[in-house]
Amino acid sequence: MSNKKNYGMVIDTRVCVACSACVYACKQENNVPEGYCRDWVVQETGGEYPKLTMENRSERCQHCDNAPCVTYCPTRASHYAEDGTVQINRSICTGCKACLAACPYDARFVNPEGFADKCSLCQHRIKQGLETACVSICPTGSLNLVDFNNIDQKTKQLLSGKVVYRQKEHAGTEPNLRWISASNKPGA
Amino acid sequence: MLATAVNEIVSTKLNPNVVPHLHIWEWHIPLYLFLGGIAGGLLVITSVMIVLKRKFGIGPRDEGNGCPCLAVRIGSILSPTLLGIGMLFLFLDLAHPLYVWAFYTTIQPTSPMSAGSWILIAFFPLAILQAMLVNKRQLRDMNIELVNRVIDWTENHMTIVALMNAHIGVGIGIYTGILLSFFSARPLWSSSILGMLFLVSGISAAAALMLLLAPKDEKPIYSMIDANAIWIELMTVGLFVLGGLTGSANSHGAMMHLITGDVNLAGMSYMFWFWGIFIAAGLVVPLLLEFLEAAGVHIRFPNVAPVMVLLGGLVLRFLIVFAGQTYHTFV
Numbered sequence: 001m002s003n004k005k006n007y008g009m010v011i012d013t014r015v016c017v018a019c020s021a022c023v024y025a026c027k028q029e030n031n032v033p034e035g036y037c038r039d040w041v042v043q044e045t046g047g048e049y050p051k052l053t054m055e056n057r058s059e060r061c062q063h064c065d066n067a068p069c070v071t072y073c074p075t076r077a078s079h080y081a082e083d084g085t086v087q088i089n090r091s092i093c094t095g096c097k098a099c100l101a102a103c104p105y106d107a108r109f110v111n112p113e114g115f116a117d118k119c120s121l122c123q124h125r126i127k128q129g130l131e132t133a134c135v136s137i138c139p140t141g142s143l144n145l146v147d148f149n150n151i152d153q154k155t156k157q158l159l160s161g162k163v164v165y166r167q168k169e170h171a172g173t174e175p176n177l178r179w180i181s182a183s184n185k186p187g188a
Numbered sequence: 189m190l191a192t193a194v195n196e197i198v199s200t201k202l203n204p205n206v207v208p209h210l211h212i213w214e215w216h217i218p219l220y221l222f223l224g225g226i227a228g229g230l231l232v233i234t235s236v237m238i239v240l241k242r243k244f245g246i247g248p249r250d251e252g253n254g255c256p257c258l259a260v261r262i263g264s265i266l267s268p269t270l271l272g273i274g275m276l277f278l279f280l281d282l283a284h285p286l287y288v289w290a291f292y293t294t295i296q297p298t299s300p301m302s303a304g305s306w307i308l309i310a311f312f313p314l315a316i317l318q319a320m321l322v323n324k325r326q327l328r329d330m331n332i333e334l335v336n337r338v339i340d341w342t343e344n345h346m347t348i349v350a351l352m353n354a355h356i357g358v359g360i361g362i363y364t365g366i367l368l369s370f371f372s373a374r375p376l377w378s379s380s381i382l383g384m385l386f387l388v389s390g391i392s393a394a395a396a397l398m399l400l401l402a403p404k405d406e407k408p409i410y411s412m413i414d415a416n417a418i419w420i421e422l423m424t425v426g427l428f429v430l431g432g433l434t435g436s437a438n439s440h441g442a443m444m445h446l447i448t449g450d451v452n453l454a455g456m457s458y459m460f461w462f463w464g465i466f467i468a469a470g471l472v473v474p475l476l477l478e479f480l481e482a483a484g485v486h487i488r489f490p491n492v493a494p495v496m497v498l499l500g501g502l503v504l505r506f507l508i509v510f511a512g513q514t515y516h517t518f519v
Contacts, residue, residue: 020200040201048193059201068373074302075290092290095283097212098301100205104373104518109203110212114284171372171518 002149006084007121008063008176009135009145010155010164014185016142018043018056022134026060029122029133036109038119039134055182058134058143061086061107061119062167062175069099069108069116078116084149084176085123090115104171121145148176210374210513216281218505221364222393223274225386225501228364229394230267231315231357233413234260238322238350248406255325259402259410264319266397268312271360275308300370304363311360314353321346361387368512375442376512379431385424386505392417393501396474396494407490408482414497415478418471425467438518446511453510461507470500 018041026032026039039060047053063085069078070086077093080086093115100108100116111117122132126145130136135143146155163181201207237260240246248257255261279285292309296302317338320327324339342349365386368377395414402410432443445451449458456465474493481487 023200035202035204037200037202040199042200043198044196045198046193046195052194059199068371071298072301072370074294074296074299074305075287076294076296077290092287092293093284094287094290095285096281096301097205097283098299100212101210101371101377102373106201106203106206106210106517109205110283116283168518 004084004149005082005147006065006149006176007126007145008084008148008178009060009121009143010158010178010180011058012142012144012158012180013055013057013182014142014180015140016041016056016058017140019139021137021139022058022143025133025137026119029125030120032117033112036111036117038117053182057179057182058138059105059107059167060134060177061121062105062173062177063119063121065174065176066172068102068104068171068173072098072102074098081123083123083126084147085121086118087120087123088116088118104168104173105175146178209516213281213509213513215506216277218502218509220274220277220281221367221386221505221509222502223270223277224364225361225390225505226393226397227267227271227274227311227390228357228360228387229390229392230263230270230397231311231318231353232361232391233394233398233410234263234267234322235318235350235354235357237409238318239347239354242347242350248409251325256322257402257406259398259406261322262401263394263398264315264322267357268315268319271308271311271315300363300366304367307356307359307363311356314349314356317342318346318349318353321349358387361390364390368508371512373518374512374515375438375518376432376446376508376515378439378518379428381424381428381431382508385421385428388417388421388424389501389504392421393498396497396501399494400491411478411482411493414494415475415482418475418478418497422467422471422475425471442512442515445515446507449511451511451514453506458507458511461503466500466503466507469496470503471497474500 020041022039023037023041027037030038032038039058042057042059044055045052067086070080074096075092075094077089078086078099079089095110095114097110108116108118125132131145135145144155162184164178165181166175166178205212237247238256241250241256250256279288282288291305295306320339321343324343327335327339362383365383369380369382372378392414395410395417399407399410399414429443429447432439446458447462451458453461474496477487477493
């Protein structure tokens with residue numbers, strides 16, 4: 001057990017139905033302006049007919065342990081929080097957009113109010129002992145908030161024996177989002 | 189049958205800054221990079237000219253009373269002026285310009301933008317001092333108490349000021365390229381030679397500008413500096429292109445996107461801008477013209493070559509900034 005948290009997510013694509021509830025829950029919870037989003041849903045189809053495979057997944061900021069946005073930020077506005085997440089201090093963000101260019105996941109946008117914006121992993125809710133808005137609304141249990149410094153039994157079982165991947169690990173970012181591949185589905 | 193295999197991704201992501209491709213910097217940034225490059229180049233050239241004249245007696249005749257030749261005097265004034273204008277564009281590009289002070293509350297060693305914002309500030313005192321010292325005769329005529337005291341205090345140390353400025357000028361020139369080249373997520377920009385490319389491009393553009401401004405008897409030296417800088421720039425851009433082409437799939441694809449790209453920029457494809465405007469019209473043709481002129485051939489419009497060099501430098505900045513954004517993110 002570690003006292004220091006390192007929050008991230010385990011996203012089970014086997015059960016994701018791409019309903020976009022996570023996207024709209026987030027927009028409401030975080031007052032995301034119209035035309036922008038902090039999380040989004042991807043549907044990836046691959047293979048060769050008739051042997052096609054499809055994976056639905058929810059994506060967002062990966063709260064990297066080695067985040068290029070933090071490295072590049074000239075004012076410390078983008079920073080690592082105590083709980084292992086990557087946060088933005090709006091009161092010193094100049095909107096220079098270096099973090100948008102630095103992010104290999106294109107997870108950020110410029111809020112029309114003049115600061116870089118992205119998923120905060122609902123830090124304000126985690127502080128109250130709640131789960132993130134997206135996790136709390138997910139109707140199929142695809143989304144799971146996980147403290148990777150203290151992985152609980154439920155998550156261990158969920159991950160056990162599955163093909164689990166992270167995105168663009170070779171970018172050296174140490175991302176904290178893990179997807180359980182749809183290739184784990186029976187018959188895939 | 190691989191040909192029939194599909195891999196299609198449908199996403200609900202909306203954010204116009206990153207969908208369908210990165211879209212964060214428009215004309216402000218390339219214009220700033222261009223003006224910053226010229227400002228750095230002007231500071232390097234004028235400083236080196238001052239040192240060469242003072243220490244080795246090389247260069248155009250001084251105007252007397254400790255003032256160097258006319259082009260050095262004008263160049264020294266233009267350098268901080270152009271950088272000031274460039275910084276105005278940089279400022280206007282910020283999504284929240286009123287928080288610009290936040291750059292100066294910290295030094296972030298891993299952030300080129302942080303280093304750059306400090307070097308921009310460090311630039312002004314010495315660059316303005318140099319502009320004052322080389323124009324001290326005119327300033328003394330104006331007889332302003334504070335200005336007189338600054339000149340009295342520093343005029344015997346002009347060589348040291350110029351030596352320091354030569355280095356700061358190189359720093360500014362390189363920084364304009366490094367600003368982009370540390371983004372490993374953007375394959376076209378992610379080349380460490382971009383700093384050198386922007387530095388030599390800035391020096392050649394600055395030499396071209398001084399060539400335009402210099403009186404007739406001072407022109408040959410700037411033509412020579414310009415021709416040499418263009419040579420080095422051609423080599424550097426060659427290395428930049430080859431480095432991209434021989435790199436990973438990311439780098440290779442990004443370089444092909446630039447040099448053979450059919451993306452439209454102001455009515456022409458990237459390919460045409462790169463080879464036709466930047467390489468041919470901005471480097472090769474002016475190099476030939478300056479070479480012929482130095483060889484004694486009469487060129488009817490001697491201002492054409494430097495104007496083409498300046499245009500080429502501007503096009504380079506626009507091309508790199510835009511093509512770097514329209515190519516896909518690191519995969």
